[in-house]
Amino acid sequence: MVTIRDVAERAGVSRSTVSLVLNKSPLVKEETRELVLAVIKEMNYVPNNNARGLSNKTMNSLGVIIMNESQPSNSYNFDNHSGLCAYNISNGIMSGLADTDYGIITEAFCSVAEPDRLPKVIGNRRVDGAFIVGSPYAPELVANMKKTGIPFVLVGVNSYEQDADSVLADPGEGSALAIRYLVETGHKRICFLNCPTRFRSYYVRKHGVEQLVKELGVEYNPEWFLSCEHNQGASAYKTMTAFLDTGARPDAIVAANAPLALGAMRRLHELGIRVPEDVSIIPYEDSVLCGYAVPALTAINIQKEKLGQLAAKLLLERMKDPDRPYQKIVVPPYMTFRDSVLVR
Amino acid sequence: MVTIRDVAERAGVSRSTVSLVLNKSPLVKEETRELVLAVIKEMNYVPNNNARGLSNKTMNSLGVIIMNESQPSNSYNFDNHSGLCAYNISNGIMSGLADTDYGIITEAFCSVAEPDRLPKVIGNRRVDGAFIVGSPYAPELVANMKKTGIPFVLVGVNSYEQDADSVLADPGEGSALAIRYLVETGHKRICFLNCPTRFRSYYVRKHGVEQLVKELGVEYNPEWFLSCEHNQGASAYKTMTAFLDTGARPDAIVAANAPLALGAMRRLHELGIRVPEDVSIIPYEDSVLCGYAVPALTAINIQKEKLGQLAAKLLLERMKDPDRPYQKIVVPPYMTFRDSVLVR
């Protein structure tokens, strides 16, 4: 293995000089710099990350902590969470970090199961900073993270804490977008299929819907505002089954995410209720499930990759300046028009 | 920050002793060991990964290299690759590594765009070993990887190289499983919707199908063996459109993956051809897209998480013993029965 010492010898300079050019110090004469660089290339020298980190007190890695209620499984059934949201955000983080040298260490973490533990990468001090991706995250985790002194940012559908940097979508605004469009296109009987009540985004959506409905002067039946037990198709199927059994016949459904929308659609399909001819449907949180659905689903895109990218930028800034005030970045949603809404 | 020195002082032993207990050496008296452990816990000591690695010449990290043709995007449209396969495998790898201390560094890598480059984590020597996840991987990459001396294993739908460890599914066997079942359930006119011909799995499937069809004595029309330009819905839609325009009316479709199946279904839906009443459909490579589809798709599950887990185990063994012979582990597929096949 070739070390800085070998490079220095071959280049006929001291090790410090090589180190200086490695770290782009302006103290090195241009001529020397070029010579050293040439030798580095010629010898195929790669600085040892451990040695560098030991001096620098830096790990040169960032953690991506994926929060979830359960481990991902090999069963892709309807009664499982799709896991797509965290995946998309995490892709965004990686793309936002692509031109840095950070290693990105991913870890699944279940804060519900172990509320007082820290993710391994944090406990082991393997990272210089971290992203807490998605909900549910226990508030204790944020407190515990702060104690470690490792900078972090929260990123997700509705990831927000007072004393932390956060990048989030706006579920209220997203729901409003969907409802406004449905009203514009002539829908009169809109049903809302929300996530479990244990998620904070449940309330944000509910609030957004109630607000808008008042503003629009649309009639609103609280009994048509449903929630599902889990964020998965089977729960939505169950909820929708019970709802339709009451004889209710919405002409549009707004769902809190794609798994819920597809769960509802399964029941509609069984009953011979057609999408979009009989009922339009718009999920929040566009994903590959929407683009590939038959028919393709018009959906609210919350820019998950962008959430990730902005989180990446934010964490980098936070690490540079630990004392700056906390930021809260809200990324606006937009609608992707596909085939699940009938213009009446 | 508390170091090994602090622990040693407080415990009244030498630094080496602390190090020995850290590394579970049998040379330490039980009594001393317990004392040291207690002090470690009390002081909340965490060994510095860089220092340890610098001595050990080890990074304590493993790379997960996700091969792809393009970067993931924020558009979840039909004309994008779903990215799900690598994601699922990577989950399996993580679960297989969950009880180790390795940091798992993920990197997206496009070998088509940069055939002569190495993934960053490899070039920077940030990892002790790596997983090459998915195809397309350029054969040059394998050669280049070998030159680095960093152990690695290939893992994917059809990831196999002579001179490397590999864990793979068996696309031929998977296709056979689907066809056999369709024949058993009374289907007579089976169409095969394969992946692009530039993937090796295309040929494996083709071979498997031809073999089986002969064995079963089923009639086989080579013109009903289709391929798509890309592994995405829009390509399958196009291929299926052209195929159906010829007047062909299959009673079953076997697709090389879920995006292709859903692309075909989109066209069927437009034409009012019902699944499964008019045509049954079985994709290879079960994924969340199948479980959530309406109707839910009966699919070939290739155990992607298990592929990942076995790859994890294999890499660990390879690192322990660099001289062992290369292994090729083929994971058998099974069928997940859902609602897209009509028993005729």
Next chain:
DNA sequence: CTGAAAGCGCTTACAG
């Protein structure tokens, strides 16, 4: 079973 010492490969004041 334990301690003193050298070494892993870098960085960074400090002199010059």
Next chain:
DNA sequence: CTGAAAGCGCTTACAG
């Protein structure tokens, strides 16, 4: 602008 030297926090022969 460059070199000699100390130090980062561990591990590992080597003595005892």
